[in-house]
Amino acid sequence: MNSDNKVSDQSGARPGPVVYWLGVTLVIVGLINVTPAIPGWDGLWRSATGLDFFKIRRFPTEWLYPIVFVWMMIIVALSHSIWRAWREKSVLRRRFGLFLDVALVLAGLIISGTYLVELEAVCLLDVITGDRARLIAEALQSEVEYSELMGLPVPETADDPSCLNNTGGWLPLILFGSVLVFLGYNIKVWGLPLVLISIMIASYTFLTVMNWYVFGADGQNKYLVTILSSEEVRSLTSGREFVRDALVNNTAGLLGRFINILMLLVFPYIILGALFGRCAGGQALIKLAFSVTRNMRGGPAHAAVVSSAMFGTITGGPVVNVLSTGVLTIPMMLKRGFS
Template sequence: MSQSKNTEALDQEQQELLEKYDSESRFRVFLNNRITLLVTIIAVTFSLYHLITAFTGPPVYVLVHRALHVSFVLVLVFLLFPATKGAARNRLPWYDMLLALLSVPSTIYLFLNYTEIVTRGGLPSTLDVLFGTLLIILVFEAGRRVTGWALPILALLFVVYALFGRDLPGIFRHRGYDWDAISNQLFTTTEGILGTAIGVSATYIILFILFGAFLAKSGMGQLFNDLALALTGHAKGGPAKVSVVASGFLGSINGSAIANVVTTGAFTIPLMKKIGYNRNFAGAVESSASVGGQILPPVMGAAAFIMAETLGVPYTDIILIAILPALLFYLGILAQVHLRATKLDLSGIPKSELPSIKDVLKERGHLLLPIVFLIYMLFFTGTTVIFSAAWTIIVTILISFLRKSTRMSFKDFIDALENGARTTVSVAIACATVGIIVGIANITGFGLNLANAIVSIGGESLFLTLLFTMVACIVLGMGMPSIPAYIITATMAAPALVQLGIEPIVAHMFVFYFGIFANITPPVALAAFAAAGLSGGSPMRTGFMAMKLAIAGFIVPFMFVYNNELLLMDTTFTESIGVIITAAIGVLMLGIAAEGYLLHSMNVISRLFMAGGALLFLHPALLTDAVGVIILVTIFLIQWIRKRKQPATPAEA
């Protein structure tokens, strides 16, 4: 989930950096205690409503439940987020209070007239249009405040396209729609603002955000940091490995790359610089590892829930197919980190300065039990994801009482509910805004037309189509939160891959990866820029280094499209073991090629052969594996002989 932005845990410099690159963190902090109390009451009520309905079931009418979710979110947006960056953040202007009040009538209208709206069969009344227009305007403004200009502008362009698309030439021309039809599509159907994305936000996402908020209050972040230090801090280049492990752990739970960079990076980046990594590389390690948390099970961030709902597959299926690619991604980063440390002769942190695994687990190890419980509920009980998440929250609260250091007070309980609601706001408003795009794409057929265009440009070549899709996903994902980036690319780009015979779940996983990696892809690499702000390095150089560290994440999606066994699909247990081994060797070779070092520095020819051998392993077959082994052994022997003749000296990267 997107991280619970607990500002109390951040110092002023970190908070300013977080707000600079993550517009979702620019909350108001009121001087008036009565307004603060009002916000707390609304936020806690919002969280409790969803926690209670997880056990009792939501209202009968699905649109009413989703509309109520959106109203809560809109109210909190206008109370918490100022209209502009320069606006005062310690008081509430009258116009924002008015906008907060106007966020409620559309839901009341839908609740009172739901049956009549349904029986009209898509023929909107004047009041339908009026309240629909009000909701659309509020969503646009709330989306601008929370996510920035990019997403609302894109949504506005789609509305303009729906109104005037009849005048366009070529395949993107459609019959045209008036405002009545557009507002009806976006307000009273499950294909607009109250569509699948908001449905997932109102059921799965908020519960997992609350789970993360309660874990944070119990001290899970400290556990991850201490455990990563105990496991890898003493190893060669230890602080960088601590960064990878801690960011992976935390990122899987919170799903917010930028917030992960700021919180974990404030601790790990200075350690990396202290032992000798240069500032750009230190920032690149933190940003690439933080971004990877969103592809790492068991939680994987909000987009994984939307993927499951969109495809109509169990969430557990998404977890299972995501495991191997995610582990390969982190293996690739760890390999390059280790090789860089070996090349520069960088030592780890002395064991005497590190916590022991035993002490860490003794003090906070019980906090891992809720995650174990969640996995058990998801895979072995047959209960729904919603019910599993709700019970996991209860278990988290109870387990926190096992030790005094993790025990939650009543204030912690209220804070967790409030922080969960605040974090849900940023996720839900992105889902509501992107619902406008999806609704227009559905009514106009834009998504299908774009898919046809991509296939046409690719000339029915799978590789070219994958390449164009990758570029489209990265461009669409630049400067945009990962959730709308995934939804947009899944709507517009994934169908092109499906047309070429790729399994839908594979196509969605492909666009999921590249929408997320936009966070470390220059020129708009927000996670890398945030890391550079902590390290004092160059934002662009940090971004390009992060891309190099994440090279497995850019290559593996292409490979699992060609070979579904990398997703552990359609394979036996024995075959899976072979796939895992060969894929791991391939990723290690890819890391060696990227870093240009094995036992000694490598020339360009050796690096190219190593990269080629890596790709052979990532597409397993007896012949390709044999060639890959020959390449690996040959280069290793050349390196070994060279090292014996002339021992390598530490070199500056």
């Protein structure tokens, strides 16, 4: 009876083919995105489709990143479903788990939509209202007039104008609410300690902002004050630009460097690591590491270090190293009792 229950629990915990194919499709998109430049390849697809803007690689990040973000939230909600994990609990708890699953996907959709609204390269609300074309035309006309006045070559394009319609004061609330959902869900995925640390960091930032807003920055320890604007204009609304930067900044924003690393490094090297582990090259590297460390105490651990060092001379990246050699060395160490 107990064995039957265990089998049914394990089978119920499997995410199923939907998650599998969503993950495979996401990885394939990531691999296509990082396809290297091949002479004539892009032109071939443009001529085949008849679309000059068609791209088969290096997709526009302003559209790719939010789509990938929502895609990942759907995969997480399906593979780590709290509702499915609590299916043996009370009805109220199951409903709360379902609420968290739905809230995670909705938070991903809202964050991605807000990103498209706030990003100057898109300005989704301006596109919908028709203001986008007018703003671009006005910006280009201004550039042309300035160039003619200064005797410079007439430009054909202009920098992206600022978004006329945006989320306004709702932006901090949107980001704060989404972060709460992500933290709540991470209790199931990553555990309570990491969530508590994140809450402490967020609380510290909030308290230092309030300290600056109430008492100002003069005469205070710089580590106890988070300044949002100049001392003359001490306003909480000044923090909107910081919140916006945390979302749309391509180097440090939520949908910036994180998604960029995922698409450019993680996906390709997961595939590389899997292929490397299945081919003779992976086994040869492990055997070479074992031959070097076989007379040492704790051989598997030393072999893991040596193989990682050798592969590191090829890639030069620690994340890539773990994703490639780790698929071989980490299971090997766990099998021999290392923790």
